[in-house]
Amino acid sequence: MSDITESQQMPDFLCCVDCIGFNLRKATRAITQFYDEMLRPAGIRVTQYSLLVALKIVGPVLVTDLAEKIVMDRTTLSRNLEVMEKQGLVNVAPGEDRRTRWVTITEPGSAVLLEAYPLWQQAQAKIRESMGEERLQVLMADLSALIDVAQAR
Numbered sequence: 001m002s003d004i005t006e007s008q009q010m011p012d013f014l015c016c017v018d019c020i021g022f023n024l025r026k027a028t029r030a031i032t033q034f035y036d037e038m039l040r041p042a043g044i045r046v047t048q049y050s051l052l053v054a055l056k057i058v059g060p061v062l063v064t065d066l067a068e069k070i071v072m073d074r075t076t077l078s079r080n081l082e083v084m085e086k087q088g089l090v091n092v093a094p095g096e097d098r099r100t101r102w103v104t105i106t107e108p109g110s111a112v113l114l115e116a117y118p119l120w121q122q123a124q125a126k127i128r129e130s131m132g133e134e135r136l137q138v139l140m141a142d143l144s145a146l147i148d149v150a151q152a153r
Contacts, residue, residue: 038119042116054069063101
């Protein structure tokens with residue numbers, strides 16, 4: 001690695017402390033840890049809970065379509081679904097051709113979702129109580145706007 005010459009200037013990386021991506025990832029990690037702890041008695045993590053909820057709402061869905069709906073990389077989703085399939089929470093079956101796969105929530109998956117729901121409600125209530133309804137509504141609207149900005153690339 002070469003030394004920086006006098007004509008080159010090192011950027012002031014302190015401005016990166018305000019990086020939207022970094023701060024969103026930091027908040028996501030903190031919230032994920034919080035929800036994981038709250039959902040622990042049901043034996044699932046918040047990522048699994050979210051996938052089970054999505055499957056309960058949309059019903060049988062192609063993996064590609066599910067990835068698009070939840071804004072998740074297909075490879076990451078497939079890895080998560082593989083773990084959940086081994087746990088018996090979901091079923092992943094071949095589609096009409098080799099490139100497609102259908103995913104559905106299983107009866108045990110529905111039972112775990114039902115068990116986890118009150119725990120999720122408790123987590124939601126704690127956050128709502130701490131943040132306040134108005135701040136949360138603004139936050140949710142801002143997050144939706146950020147998603148739109150990121151997807152408009």
